[in-house]
Amino acid sequence: MNAYKKLNKSTQKLLINIVVIFAVYIVVTIMDASGNLSSLMRGLLVPVCAYSLVAVGLNLCVGYLGELSLGHAGFMCIGAFTSAFFSKAFQDTIPDVPRFILALIIGTAMAAIFGFLIAIPVLRLKGDYLAIVTLAFGEIIKNVITVMYVGKDSNGFHFSLKDQMSLGMELDGKMIINGAQGISGTPRQSTFGLAVLLLIVALIITHNFVNSRTGRAVKAIRDNQIAAETVGLPITKYKLTAFTLSAAIAGVGGVLYAHNINSLTATTNNFGYNMSIMILVYVVLGGIGSFSGSIIAAVVLTLLPEMLRGLSNYRMLIYSIVLIGLMLFNWAPSILKWRQQHGLKAILSKFNKNKEVQ
């Protein structure tokens, strides 16, 4: 307990978050093992973690860099497709575990590279303009992938943007990316445990990043760019660094997502602006700048529509009411005041005080 108290506040919070995530993991695993988890829920475990990861990545961009990106589903898409491509292409040549590790690295790295390249022109813009351009880039990524045809035969890889026939493959060739049908038959290697592990790692990395020399500089640029320049901070460099890291984390989410489904396609619903906006909703409702909040919002808002399935047509109605309720809970002044007096924090601090008195 003493060692815990010595840590600074943000590190304490991080530890609590990790412990909570781990506890949830154990509870869910026990429920699964004892047959208390519906197959629907079981199917959602990995996607929830994947969305949480993308939300954590976007929160780094929105909350700490202070720039609104509406294209993070695009980076998720790149992570998903490059890693699935790798896994599929080397399915027979590399054993499972090292192949997945390589796929994870490649997916993350490609998302980071694209994040970096897109950030160079995009971060010259501000506010709404930046949002619009990132939205467009996200769509471009998704649309380019839907017209890509890649196959592999004994001569190596073949690539086309036209159709399957123009690849000119030998008879032994197999399709890897088949245009709008995407990649099918990716090895399903994303387990819930792995997803939770990656989520925890992402939390640690983002926490360490924002509490380091670079993170301070990024926050300084967000708070006041002119002042940041006059104390000698290289603005562009740090904006690019933060955006690249943010895209890379979204890429990890994509890798998880891709290795959890049989057929990976780039549609509006999974990688288009719908998803980008959905992830932004997680970030805003969870609290801008709060990584744990992003995760909670992602979990609640992914599970909720599924749990409400029984209500069929009223599902989305209730969903939107919950959104409004969450928004009020986070921002309405009177509720904030009530939370200050009666919230979890207030109760805990009262509890601590009583203890000290005794």
Added chain:
Amino acid sequence: MSLLEVTNLGISFGGLRAVDELNLQIEQGELYGLIGPNGAGKTTVFNMLTGIYEPTDGTIFLDGKDITGKRTADINKAGIARTFQNIRLFGDQSVLDNVKIGLHNSYEYSTATGIFRLPKFFSTEKEMTAKAMEILSVFGLDKSKDLLASNLPYGKQRELEIARALATEPKLLLLDEPAAGMNPNETRDLMNTIALIRKEFGVTILLIEHDMKLVSGICEKLTVLNFGRVLSQGKTSEVLNDPEVIKAYLGE
């Protein structure tokens, strides 16, 4: 050779000539005042010196190096730091972190070192905190180190801005109306603080100020601007008795 040599500096915004033919020499260790009526172009001069505006003509030499039209961050590295008339702190960060951001270029470790918490992270952060606390204690801000900068009282925010500027180890410190919004007691404290930082940090200071008590009390030399042009320049006592200055700015 002077620390700062400004020759024929001028800037136009469209048809408006905001500053014209400004010549300025500041010697090492001097405390120099820039005064004049509102809209005379004082802050514009600061913005040109720090690279926020690019001058239309003229040159700026700092310590023999040409810094005309350089980028703001590079000018800071060359040795000019400043404060702002409307305070620009990093409001959502702690007092300590504000100064640590000022120390950014003096202490280095890579982004990866920070993310993976390598040993160099801990040792460098420790040094940075120690140095930042040393600077904060000069201003008596060391007790408020964990407060958010935006939660400090107004006068303390101004001092924190000076502390942050000093953390970048400047040769020349530009203070834009440091006493604005302060009561007479606070102004007196500020005069003592300025005298103290000259002694402690050995820094040359150029300040804009409207408070004549402060100006006549601490500035050694003055330049008076009016409508973007130099009205008078020289030793403080001589300038303040210049009939032109009295007519245009001080009032008879």
